[in-house]
Amino acid sequence: MTGKYPRLRARTRRRKNGKVVVYYFFDATAEGQGEIPLGTDHAKAVARWQEITELGTSVPSTTGTLEEAFAQWEREVLPTYTSAETKRGYAKSLRMMRPAFAEATWDQVDLPTIKAYLKKRTAKTQGNREMALLSVIWNWARGEGLVSLPWPAAGMERSKWKNKEKPRKMKVEDAVYSAIYAEASQHIKDCMDLGSVTGMRLTDCIAVLMPRGAVLTLEANKTGKEAEWDLNLSKVLPGLVERRRTLGAPHLMLLSLPNGRPVTPAALRYGWDTARAIAAQKADERGEKELADAIRALYLRDMRKRAAQKAGSLEAAAELLQHSDKRLTERHYGGVRKLKPSG
Numbered sequence: 001m002t003g004k005y006p007r008l009r010a011r012t013r014r015r016k017n018g019k020v021v022v023y024y025f026f027d028a029t030a031e032g033q034g035e036i037p038l039g040t041d042h043a044k045a046v047a048r049w050q051e052i053t054e055l056g057t058s059v060p061s062t063t064g065t066l067e068e069a070f071a072q073w074e075r076e077v078l079p080t081y082t083s084a085e086t087k088r089g090y091a092k093s094l095r096m097m098r099p100a101f102a103e104a105t106w107d108q109v110d111l112p113t114i115k116a117y118l119k120k121r122t123a124k125t126q127g128n129r130e131m132a133l134l135s136v137i138w139n140w141a142r143g144e145g146l147v148s149l150p151w152p153a154a155g156m157e158r159s160k161w162k163n164k165e166k167p168r169k170m171k172v173e174d175a176v177y178s179a180i181y182a183e184a185s186q187h188i189k190d191c192m193d194l195g196s197v198t199g200m201r202l203t204d205c206i207a208v209l210m211p212r213g214a215v216l217t218l219e220a221n222k223t224g225k226e227a228e229w230d231l232n233l234s235k236v237l238p239g240l241v242e243r244r245r246t247l248g249a250p251h252l253m254l255l256s257l258p259n260g261r262p263v264t265p266a267a268l269r270y271g272w273d274t275a276r277a278i279a280a281q282k283a284d285e286r287g288e289k290e291l292a293d294a295i296r297a298l299y300l301r302d303m304r305k306r307a308a309q310k311a312g313s314l315e316a317a318a319e320l321l322q323h324s325d326k327r328l329t330e331r332h333y334g335g336v337r338k339l340k341p342s343g
Helices: 042-052 066-076 084-101 111-120 124-144 174-183 186-198 202-207 237-247 265-285 289-296 300-310 314-320 326-332
Strands: 008-014 020-027 035-039 215-219 226-230
Touching: 008 042, 008 084, 020 042, 020 084, 035 042, 035 084, 066 084, 066 124, 084 124, 111 124, 174 186, 174 265, 174 289, 186 202, 186 226, 186 237, 186 265, 186 300, 202 265, 265 289, 265 300
Parallel strands: none
Antiparallel strands: 008 020, 020 035, 215 226
């Protein structure tokens, strides 16, 4: 938003309930203070902009506020993370927190303040992630001498002050999988096959390279863990690799669009949404409402759940998903335990 209001920036965010909110900032990067929050009210933001610029008021100091730490952490620490997914997640969380906490001084942020933020947050799980990042930045700021106060929620792990999270457990039924698969473009089918056979995350499905020889190798984007799959032991992967070789795309990635370009997140999202919508509509037309609802509830990332389901045992699923603790596998991907009747 330049021209009439130089250095006034607008950031549009769509909340989970669909409401679009515009946040305004004064760009003080030249002064080393990042973007200074001006709130969500345009008239008030312009008035504050006028105080800073037209009326000759100096750029407001962020010393002693959380914004001081936010800006410094964003400049010095965020770029050091190697995972692009982690960077994007932290940057998103920081954008969401700034309007609520940036102008506050450290002594103004206590446990009731944090709990009130979480209570107001419509995206409950994402709110927890934001508070986890706030804790990281707070403790980092203590090490930098920006604050001496301890993290307000220190020692409160068992008090259940965060929003309650319930892992999304579901079975990817064959009928649901097949209905979407039948309507999908080839790159979506390939992604479904790859994810449900290897347990890869979507970011890894996009980034995994064509295999050299008979071994598909991966360094996971999120964890950095390495894994190998022997193509000779798979019924699905050899066909996927052969289709890719026949396509002759000039890039190195395993997944490819029919035009020879690499698959992007946007291409996955559009292709999946299209196939899922068509499959659900056809189920509705057949009067199979339960199937249609199940189709609409399925995400492409659920292919990782399908891989865990097909693994055969909790131990095998944990190994396939590269979990160091089987409890994590059971919590997020495990189904109902099969018990032996007593009689």
